[in-house]
Amino acid sequence: MDSKQGEETDGNTYTGSPSPSPVADVAYQMPEGASQRGDVSPQPNWSQQSPQPKWSQPFINQYAQNTMYQQHMQQENYQNWQMPAYGCDFAPRFGAPYPPRASDNMYPPNHQLNSMGYQQYPSWHSSSAASSGSLRSLGSLGRGDNRKKSSKRRGKEKKQPVASVEVHYHAGMTLHQIKGRVVKVAKDQDGSRFIQQRLAIANDSEIQLVFDEAMLGIEELWNDVYGNFILQKLLEYGTDDMKEILGREIQLVLDEAMLGIEELYNDVYGNFILQKLLEFGTDDMKAIIGKRLHSDTASLSSMVYGCRVIQKAFGELSKKDVANLISTFKGNVLLCLYDRHGNHVIQKSITILSSMAKEARESGDDDLCSFFLSSLDPIIDEIVRSVEDLSQHSYGCRAVQRILEHCIEPQKTKILDSIIACQKKLLEDQYGNYVVQNVMTCGRQSDRDAIFKSITVNNSVVKFSTQKQASNVVEAMLRLGDANQRQKIVQQMLDCFCVDQHYETESAVVSMSKNAYANYVVKTALEVLEEGQQRDQLYSELLSNLAELEVVPFAKHIVAKVKTYQPNPKD
Numbered sequence: 001m002d003s004k005q006g007e008e009t010d011g012n013t014y015t016g017s018p019s020p021s022p023v024a025d026v027a028y029q030m031p032e033g034a035s036q037r038g039d040v041s042p043q044p045n046w047s048q049q050s051p052q053p054k055w056s057q058p059f060i061n062q063y064a065q066n067t068m069y070q071q072h073m074q075q076e077n078y079q080n081w082q083m084p085a086y087g088c089d090f091a092p093r094f095g096a097p098y099p100p101r102a103s104d105n106m107y108p109p110n111h112q113l114n115s116m117g118y119q120q121y122p123s124w125h126s127s128s129a130a131s132s133g134s135l136r137s138l139g140s141l142g143r144g145d146n147r148k149k150s151s152k153r154r155g156k157e158k159k160q161p162v163a164s165v166e167v168h169y170h171a172g173m174t175l176h177q178i179k180g181r182v183v184k185v186a187k188d189q190d191g192s193r194f195i196q197q198r199l200a201i202a203n204d205s206e207i208q209l210v211f212d213e214a215m216l217g218i219e220e221l222w223n224d225v226y227g228n229f230i231l232q233k234l235l236e237y238g239t240d241d242m243k244e245i246l247g248r249e250i251q252l253v254l255d256e257a258m259l260g261i262e263e264l265y266n267d268v269y270g271n272f273i274l275q276k277l278l279e280f281g282t283d284d285m286k287a288i289i290g291k292r293l294h295s296d297t298a299s300l301s302s303m304v305y306g307c308r309v310i311q312k313a314f315g316e317l318s319k320k321d322v323a324n325l326i327s328t329f330k331g332n333v334l335l336c337l338y339d340r341h342g343n344h345v346i347q348k349s350i351t352i353l354s355s356m357a358k359e360a361r362e363s364g365d366d367d368l369c370s371f372f373l374s375s376l377d378p379i380i381d382e383i384v385r386s387v388e389d390l391s392q393h394s395y396g397c398r399a400v401q402r403i404l405e406h407c408i409e410p411q412k413t414k415i416l417d418s419i420i421a422c423q424k425k426l427l428e429d430q431y432g433n434y435v436v437q438n439v440m441t442c443g444r445q446s447d448r449d450a451i452f453k454s455i456t457v458n459n460s461v462v463k464f465s466t467q468k469q470a471s472n473v474v475e476a477m478l479r480l481g482d483a484n485q486r487q488k489i490v491q492q493m494l495d496c497f498c499v500d501q502h503y504e505t506e507s508a509v510v511s512m513s514k515n516a517y518a519n520y521v522v523k524t525a526l527e528v529l530e531e532g533q534q535r536d537q538l539y540s541e542l543l544s545n546l547a548e549l550e551v552v553p554f555a556k557h558i559v560a561k562v563k564t565y566q567p568n569p570k571d
Contacts, residue, residue: 183217
């Protein structure tokens with residue numbers, strides 16, 4: 001092949017009277033007698049390369065030209081020919097001179113192309129084979145030239161990352177086999193897992209090896225996605241001296257980087273290291289961390305990772321340090337309660353301080369009990385002042401319920417009195433109804449009497465039972481109230497009547513059984529009502545309307561229960 005074949009000479013420019021493409025020159029010859037329209041189907045002639053006549057119209061079949069080029073290259077360089085993996089990328093531009101299309105059969109059919117190893121459809125993706133040797137010399141004739149220009153506009157193409165060599169770690173390996181590469185191995189997912197598993201059973205020399213190298217690369221490991229676990233394991237399995245040195249080194253890294261304690265406490269990986277320091281660190285180290293937490297407890301509690309460190313500190317610091325730490329929330333309780341992260345810290349504060357106060361009271365240490373209660377009082381007071389709003393909030397209602405469940409009597413009395421004062425409004429609230437139910441569970445008998453009065457006044461049982469939120473309170477009263485209260489609720493259900501969709505009067509029990517929410521109240525009444533005349537009357541009312549209830553989807557549980565009912569024989 002001519003070495004100048006790929007150059008754009010004056011005869012191959014696209015203005016004036018161009019000469020034929022060098023690819024087309026050697027590809028086809030027009031037989032004698034063939035017309036421009038294609039009466040005769042010419043066939044490739046690779047044995048001779050005679051000059052082609054000048055054609056008058058451009059050839060626009062890109063696929064055919066691509067096939068011609070491949071056949072020509074195979075003939076010229078048969079020994080070293082290799083089919084491009086993704087086809088050829090040197091289709092001529094429109095406007096270049098090409099031979100006229102003689103007929104549809106002028107090129108080999110698809111089955112012949114497939115038998116020669118060619119692709120059936122063209123592809124404009126470049127390949128390593130098409131971009132080397134003599135193929136590159138023809139690049140100026142095809143789209144490869146345009147692609148190079150367009151790549152400049154798009155910017156430098158991103159290189160694919162080189163695949164790392166896979167290393168297999170097995171149970172027979174020791175940490176001495178990765179000596180000098182501990183930091184690098186720790187930042188690899190499989191390597192980090194290997195070191196963690198090995199540290200759990202390693203001897204002192206292996207632990208010391210990992211510790212020494214980890215200290216040299218602590219800046220890389222403490223907030224690395226895999227490396228941070230190695231530091232956590234060193235805090236768990238290392239000696240007391242190692243834990244103390246590690247704690248000082250972490251603080252030194254923060255100081256040199258001019259980072260505050262909150263940067264590490266709220267770091268996605270660093271917070272776990274601090275939790276391990278609190279869990280396995282020395283008492284002096286825990287005290288230092290506790291003092292640092294005092295500076296900004298409220299803001300750390302509102303952070304996604306900082307709140308976890310605060311809660312961990314509650315369980316690991318000394319009791320007095322925990323009480324002092326919780327007392328710093330004064331004035332910021334509502335800010336934390338309305339936060340999706342801070343509300344968990346306040347709940348934990350209520351739970352742990354109440355538990356400490358109970359233990360101190362049971363042990364007879366009234367002074368210590370008073371100290372714990374005084375630390376919790378700022379939280380209780382702020383909640384009591386806003387109990388109505390907090391009880392109707394998705395986060396605030398949780399803290400109110402924790403007080404009801406865990407606080408001792410003096411503090412619980414404050415919150416109970418505040419809730420009862422607004423319980424009528426909370427009955428029908430989507431969050432407040434849970435607070436009212438908790439009052440019936442953890443409150444005084446007087447509190448249950450007040451709630452009972454609210455749901456039965458003016459025959460309101462049927463009205464509350466048909467409401468989504470209030471029906472939960474009616475069910476809770478049937479379960480938690482005394483026998484007299486249950487009978488009064490069921491009697492209202494039996495005595496009242498409702499008007500159905502056809503404006504006909506029917507029993508309230510039947511109407512409630514058809515309702516999406518009230519049917520649960522009827523079902524609960526059937527379960528908890530004591531045996532007797534009232535219970536038989538309730539079943540009798542449902543049995544008389546059984547055919548009507550069987551076609552109602554909401555009443556299917558009631559129907560199943562009524563069908564299994566067997567009245568007690570009369571004496």
